[in-house]
Amino acid sequence: MPTALEEKWKKEEEEKAAKEPTLDDVFRDDGSLDEETLEGSVREKLPRPTGWRILILPYRGATKTKGGIALADQTMEKTQMSTVCGYVLAVGDLAYGDMDKFPNGAWCQPGDWVIFARYAGSRLNIDGGELRLMNDDEVLARIEDPSTILHM
Numbered sequence: 001m002p003t004a005l006e007e008k009w010k011k012e013e014e015e016k017a018a019k020e021p022t023l024d025d026v027f028r029d030d031g032s033l034d035e036e037t038l039e040g041s042v043r044e045k046l047p048r049p050t051g052w053r054i055l056i057l058p059y060r061g062a063t064k065t066k067g068g069i070a071l072a073d074q075t076m077e078k079t080q081m082s083t084v085c086g087y088v089l090a091v092g093d094l095a096y097g098d099m100d101k102f103p104n105g106a107w108c109q110p111g112d113w114v115i116f117a118r119y120a121g122s123r124l125n126i127d128g129g130e131l132r133l134m135n136d137d138e139v140l141a142r143i144e145d146p147s148t149i150l151h152m
Helices: 004-018 035-045 073-082
Strands: 053-058 085-091 113-116 122-126 129-135 139-143
Touching: none
Parallel strands: none
Antiparallel strands: 053 085, 053 129, 085 113, 113 139, 122 129
C-alpha cells in the first residue's frame, strides 16, 4: 500500500506530465536542445519574425556543473543574458533577400546555431524564457556546438 508521500510524488509526476511544455523544457540538463519538445506546442506560441528579422533562442548551458552541482537560477539567468550563442527558430520573409548585401545567400536558417554580438537584438521575455529578435546582418558566424564557446 503506497504511503501518503508516495501518492503525493505520483500526483506531482502526473501533473508534470500533463503540463504543456514551455521554453524551460526545451533545454535538457546538459544544455543540449530537445528538438522534439521544441517542435510541439512550444513553437506554436512563438512570435513570427517579420521583414529581415530573425528569432533566436539564446543558449542556456547546463543546469549542473560537471561535478553534479546544481547551478542557481540567478547564475543561469546571467549566463543566458550574456550569451553570444543561439538557436535560430525562425527567419522573416525578407531576411537575406538583398542580393547586394548577401551575394552568397543566407548566412543562417532555422535549425542553425549562430554567434551574435552580446547586446545584439531585442530581448523578448515569454513564458519559460527569453528570446532574441535581431536583424539578419547581426549574425556573426554559424557553429556546430554552442557548448564549445566559453560564456562569461
